[in-house]
Amino acid sequence: MRAIGIILAGGNSSRMGALSDKRAVAAMPVAGAYRSIDFSLSNMTNSHIQKVAVLTQYNARSLNEHLMSSKWWNFGRKQGGLYVFTPTVTAESSWWYRGTADAIYQNLKWLKESHEPYVVITSGDGIYKLDYNKVLEYHISKRADITIVCTECPEADCSRFGVLKLNEDNRVEEFEEKPMVTSSNIISTGIYVIRRRLLIEMVERCAQENRHDLVQDIFIRYKNLKRIYGYRFDEYWNNIATVDSFYRTNMDFLKPDVRKYFFGDSWGIYSKIDDLPPAKYNPGSMVKNSLISSGCIINGKVENSVLFKDVFVGNNCVIKNSIILNNVYLGDNTHIENCIVESNDTIRANSYHSGEDGIKVVVEKNERYAI
Amino acid sequence: MVKKEMIAMLLAGGQGSRLGVLTEKVAKPAVAFGGKYRIIDFPLSNCINSGVDTVGVLTQYQPLRLNSHIGIGIPWDLDKNVGGVSVLPPYEKSANSEWYTGTANAILQNMAYMDSFNPDYVLILSGDHIYKMDYEVMLDYHKANKADLTVACMPVPIEEASRFGVMIADETGRITDFEEKPEHPRSNLASMGIYIFSWKILKDSLLTLKNQPNLDFGKHILPYCRDNGKRLFAYEFNGYWKDVGTLGSYWEANMELIDIIPEFNLYEEFWKIYTKGDIIRPQYISESASVDRCIIGEGAEIYGSVSNSVIGMGVEIGEGTVIRDSIIMSHTRIGAGCVINKGIIAENVEIGNNVEIGVGEEAPNVYKPAVYGWGLATIGEKTVIPDGVKVGKNTCISGVTTAEDYPDGILQGGGAILKKEDGE
Numbered sequence: 124m125r126a127i128g129i130i131l132a133g134g135n136s137s138r139m140g141a142l143s144d145k146r147a148v149a150a151m152p153v154a155g156a157y158r159s160i161d162f163s164l165s166n167m168t169n170s171h172i173q174k175v176a177v178l179t180q181y182n183a184r185s186l187n188e189h190l191m192s193s194k195w196w197n198f199g200r201k202q203g204g205l206y207v208f209t210p211t212v213t214a215e216s217s218w219w220y221r222g223t224a225d226a227i228y229q230n231l232k233w234l235k236e237s238h239e240p241y242v243v244i245t246s247g248d249g250i251y252k253l254d255y256n257k258v259l260e261y262h263i264s265k266r267a268d269i270t271i272v273c274t275e276c277p278e279a280d281c282s283r284f285g286v287l288k289l290n291e292d293n294r295v296e297e298f299e300e301k302p303m304v305t306s307s308n309i310i311s312t313g314i315y316v317i318r319r320r321l322l323i324e325m326v327e328r329c330a331q332e333n334r335h336d337l338v339q340d341i342f343i344r345y346k347n348l349k350r351i352y353g354y355r356f357d358e359y360w361n362n363i364a365t366v367d368s369f370y371r372t373n374m375d376f377l378k379p380d381v382r383k384y385f386f387g388d389s390w391g392i393y394s395k396i397d398d399l400p401p402a403k404y405n406p407g408s409m410v411k412n413s414l415i416s417s418g419c420i421i422n423g424k425v426e427n428s429v430l431f432k433d434v435f436v437g438n439n440c441v442i443k444n445s446i447i448l449n450n451v452y453l454g455d456n457t458h459i460e461n462c463i464v465e466s467n468d469t470i471r472a473n474s475y476h477s478g479e480d481g482i483k484v485v486v487e488k489n490e491r492y493a494i
Numbered sequence: 495m496v497k498k499e500m501i502a503m504l505l506a507g508g509q510g511s512r513l514g515v516l517t518e519k520v521a522k523p524a525v526a527f528g529g530k531y532r533i534i535d536f537p538l539s540n541c542i543n544s545g546v547d548t549v550g551v552l553t554q555y556q557p558l559r560l561n562s563h564i565g566i567g568i569p570w571d572l573d574k575n576v577g578g579v580s581v582l583p584p585y586e587k588s589a590n591s592e593w594y595t596g597t598a599n600a601i602l603q604n605m606a607y608m609d610s611f612n613p614d615y616v617l618i619l620s621g622d623h624i625y626k627m628d629y630e631v632m633l634d635y636h637k638a639n640k641a642d643l644t645v646a647c648m649p650v651p652i653e654e655a656s657r658f659g660v661m662i663a664d665e666t667g668r669i670t671d672f673e674e675k676p677e678h679p680r681s682n683l684a685s686m687g688i689y690i691f692s693w694k695i696l697k698d699s700l701l702t703l704k705n706q707p708n709l710d711f712g713k714h715i716l717p718y719c720r721d722n723g724k725r726l727f728a729y730e731f732n733g734y735w736k737d738v739g740t741l742g743s744y745w746e747a748n749m750e751l752i753d754i755i756p757e758f759n760l761y762e763e764f765w766k767i768y769t770k771g772d773i774i775r776p777q778y779i780s781e782s783a784s785v786d787r788c789i790i791g792e793g794a795e796i797y798g799s800v801s802n803s804v805i806g807m808g809v810e811i812g813e814g815t816v817i818r819d820s821i822i823m824s825h826t827r828i829g830a831g832c833v834i835n836k837g838i839i840a841e842n843v844e845i846g847n848n849v850e851i852g853v854g855e856e857a858p859n860v861y862k863p864a865v866y867g868w869g870l871a872t873i874g875e876k877t878v879i880p881d882g883v884k885v886g887k888n889t890c891i892s893g894v895t896t897a898e899d900y901p902d903g904i905l906q907g908g909g910a911i912l913k914k915e916d917g918e
Contacts, residue, residue, distance in 0.1 A: 154775065154776070155775065156774045156775055156776050156792070157775075376776075377778070379778075379795075382778065385775075386775050386793070393774075394774055396569070396771065398569075398766050398767075398768050398769075400528075400529070400530070400760035400761055400767070400789070401528070401529035401530050401760075401789040401790055401791040401792070401804075401807075402777060402790050402791075403761070403788075403789045404785045404787065404788050404789070404790070405754050405787065406787050407786075408785060408786060409784065410783070410784075411781050411783070412779070412780055412781040413778070413779050414776040414777070414778055414779075415778075415779060415790075416776040416777075416792075417774075417776075417791075418761070420761065425779075429776070431776075
């Protein structure tokens with residue numbers, strides 16, 4: 124392969140609210156059986172990128188647990204492998220990652236010791252299916268210095284993204300990170316292709332100047348000096364780093380065409396295997412338009428919802444328009460509507476939760492086996 | 495020097511002909527069970543959960559599915575630097591090349607494999623039972639009795655004992671005698687076909703009896719050990735154990751999994767059953783579907799109504815279809831408007847629209863009356879059934895069938911359609 128991969132998975136998002144209290148955004152559960160980072164990792168492995176570094180910082184433990192074994196994504200080979208880099212104290216530096224460029228700078232040794240000519244940089248919070256080879260070919264054909272994969276903004280408000288303006292040749296004319304007022308609806312997906320030597324050079328210069336951010340201090344700063352191109356990606360893409368987009372993305376998987384797009388061909392989405400038994404439906408269960416994952420036991424009513432793995436739904440429960448994350452116990456007669464229920468929650472019998480204006484995030488830690 | 499205290503030898507070479515078309519193309523241990531598993535997952539998971547990390551799997555009949563399922567043992571954590579799982583098919587030798595001709599003969603032919611681990615004990619397992627068992631506890635029992643051979647036994651109702659090999663033991667558990675399928679059983683301790691041998695005794699017996707044709711544990715090795723004054727003990731096991739040797743017992747064991755609190759509980763955290771699953775995505779239950787009293791595997795897409803059934807991974811069930819009391823294995827697709835009652839439908843089957851399965855009265859099967867009974871309709875893997883046909887009870891179908899194969903649009907109760915694939 125001509126490229127190595129870097130997944131920037133260090134970030135927290137205040138827009139995730141309580142959901143990112145205990146995990147990195149890249150470790151957010153998605154589509155019933157996956158974590159957000161599985162999509163980028165699977166794209167890497169399916170694009171035959173054999174050597175991938177995941178840079179983590181915020182709540183790194185959640186990701187480390189998920190990435191404990193690299194075999195699920197077919198990494199862990201003699202040639203290549205999956206490298207998880209959290210900040211460490213060294214003789215030269217005792218800094219945290221002060222930004223994305225700094226995160227790469229602190230692991231420059233890995234980059235320097237690789238021999239592949241290109242680097243594919245992605246984030247851990249994008250939900251999409253993309254053959255990076257196509258971007259790489261485009262990058263080479265445009266003789267670009269940097270290629271940014273961009274898409275039409277899937278949300279009404281694109282001010283949380285990097286907004287781009289491209290000329291007729293798709294060369295980047297303007298690039299603004301999280302603008303106050305947006306002038307275009309073309310946004311960066313956080314997926315970049317760049318030559319490895321150029322990346323090393325730019326990140327080193329950046330560090331000398333005491334700058335730390337890949338987008339602000341490299342891409343935007345150099346946009347008129349370097350040939351930066353946009354690669355137009357018009358298939359499914361979503362970023363899950365807000366509560367609303369997280370909810371919407373999960374609900375998207377209730378649509379047959381979205382499931383077919385992601386799961387209908389040989390381009391597999393891989394994840395850690397949990398060895399749970401098949402879902403079980405007991406008498407009294409009534410399930411409509413919902414995704415149910417393995418290990419679930421259903422005794423009540425579930426409608427327009429996504430149940431992640433190992434969820435127990437008690438008798439006479441009603442779950443509507445909700446997302447129930449992994450290993451949740453819902454006691455009898457519980458009503459959940461327009462909610463996201465945090466993983467490992469235990470909801471007592473006869474509880475009532477409803478998101479009145481918007482999605483309510485339910486975090487409830489009770490003793491599961493209380494008498 | 496490599497040294498393992500106990501290694502396991504798992505006999506997985508049998509056809510299991512009483513499972514009819516289900517084992518036409520796969521060995522019985524590779525038959526699907528419980529929505530996502532295969533029968534061999536149970537002994538393999540028991541091994542790793544018991545701390546037995548060296549397992550030889552003896553294959554012979556139709557091994558392809560078994561080979562690809564087991565691979566290097568990753569799902570069971572049996573990919574080890576030393577030991578792990580090894581698939582052991584019969585092989586050609588400079589003289590006396592032969593197939594595995596009996597259970598003990600198969601073990602005899604793999605003497606070199608066992609020798610290479612210098613075991614103290616060898617655990618003999620078969621690949622056709624559904625159970626959870628801690629072999630380490632059985633080994634402790636074996637050691638405490640200073641036994642030469644320990645046989646795992648299950649107390650069964652005395653009237654059923656004549657279906658099994660029965661062990662007669664004294665109050666200390668020492669086996670004094672045994673009889674194979676006795677008409678008037680003297681004991682209700684049925685052998686489960688699970689043995690722990692002290693390695694020396696096993697090696698001696700196999701080498702002494704090596705010229706015995708069709709060398710078998712029950713018929714030859716056990717009598718030899720008894721007659722030579724070896725210490726044989728019965729280890730009583732009181733958990734769930736099910737032989738799934740017939741279509742009736744196979745269907746029943748699957749149905750028992752859907753009880754509210756099943757006797758054989760897959761949902762306990764302790765003693766997990768591992769398998770190689772190729773699908774991890776969740777299943778989708780549509781607006782038009784209804785699911786009640788069933789278990790459903792990953793990635794299934796249900797648009798119809800399912801009750802009292804076990805549905806495998808990636809199964810698609812069309813709108814308006816009604817499935818009752820049935821087993822549908824992985825990757826099978828069933829069209830719209832079908833009615834299926836008491837069907838066992840194997841993997842990768844394609845069923846058209848408006849097909850009715852399990853109609854009419856029961857009649858004895860014309861082809862193999864002893865195999866196809868219990869009112870079941872059994873469909874072999876990769877079978878294709880065209881739109882609009884009806885299929886009776888006690889029937890079997892395998893191969894790509896067309897409307898012409900169903901006179902008047904129906905396969906009558908007790909009927910059979912067995913089509914050969916190209917190249918067979």
